[in-house]
Amino acid sequence: xxFGGGRLVGGVLAALLLxxxxxxxxxxPEGTLDRVRDGELRVGISExxxxxxxxxxxxxxxLEVELVEDFAERVDADVVWYPGSxxxxxxxxxxxxxxxxxxxxxxxxxxxxxxxxxxxxxEIETWDGRTEKIVLATRPGENGFLTELETFLVEREEGx
Numbered sequence: 001x002x003f004g005g006g007r008l009v010g011g012v013l014a015a016l017l018l019x020x021x022x023x024x025x026x027x028x029p030e031g032t033l034d035r036v037r038d039g040e041l042r043v044g045i046s047e048x049x050x051x052x053x054x055x056x057x058x059x060x061x062x063l064e065v066e067l068v069e070d071f072a073e074r075v076d077a078d079v080v081w082y083p084g085s086x087x088x089x090x091x092x093x094x095x096x097x098x099x100x101x102x103x104x105x106x107x108x109x110x111x112x113x114x115x116x117x118x119x120x121x122x123e124i125e126t127w128d129g130r131t132e133k134i135v136l137a138t139r140p141g142e143n144g145f146l147t148e149l150e151t152f153l154v155e156r157e158e159g160x
Contacts (some may be wrong), residue, residue: 019153022037022093027046032099033075033145041077041099044089048104049057051134053081064136067121071152089116092140101137116140121153 028034045052045060052062060081072079082089082098090111092098105111107120120133138146 017102019059019142023079024144028142028144030139030142032139032142033148034076036075036099036145038054038076039078039095040077041068041072042074042082042097043079044082044084044092044098044101044103044155046084046086046089046101046103051104052102054081058083062102063122064104064134067153068100068102069154070156073148081095084106086111090137094138099139099145103137105135107135109131111135116142116146118146119150119153121157 010108031069045054045065047053048062050062051064052060053065054060060083069079084092086101086103086105089098089101089103093101094114101115105117107117108114109117111117113138116139117135117137120135121142122134124132124134126132138149
């Protein structure tokens with residue numbers, strides 16, 4: 001009887017520890033997801049047709065632009081676009097001035113050391129028969145935000 005009771009107490013303690021450890025994870029050290037929800041999604045855009053383009057009037061367009069706008073709708077955020085070069089935008093992302101960068105980046109991007117790349121949202125075959133996986137870049141360490149964005153990408157892929 002004492003052995004069985006010890007198991008029960010051990011099981012309850014383990015459950016409590018797991019519950020306590022898992023609440024609030026994944027976390028955003030800088031609070032990106034909380035700030036973006038019902039707020040503003042700051043997106044850097046670098047010209048890379050058909051993924052991301054800025055027309056002469058400054059309007060953003062492209063497949064990744066549509067993707068980000070759909071995500072913003074999901075989290076009730078207004079998108080603010082910041083055009084620039086990839087290098088400038090990635091530095092701004094690292095510094096916390098941007099939340100996402102759209103630029104037709106691939107999962108083998110040299111920027112992967114400076115940004116958290118999402119799961120691929122599209123795969124394309126190149127002219128030489130290689131497959132490239134297209135991703136978005138987010139701020140490193142903001143795992144709650146990244147998880148929300150990746151959940152959106154998975155659900156979109158599954159047609160939900």
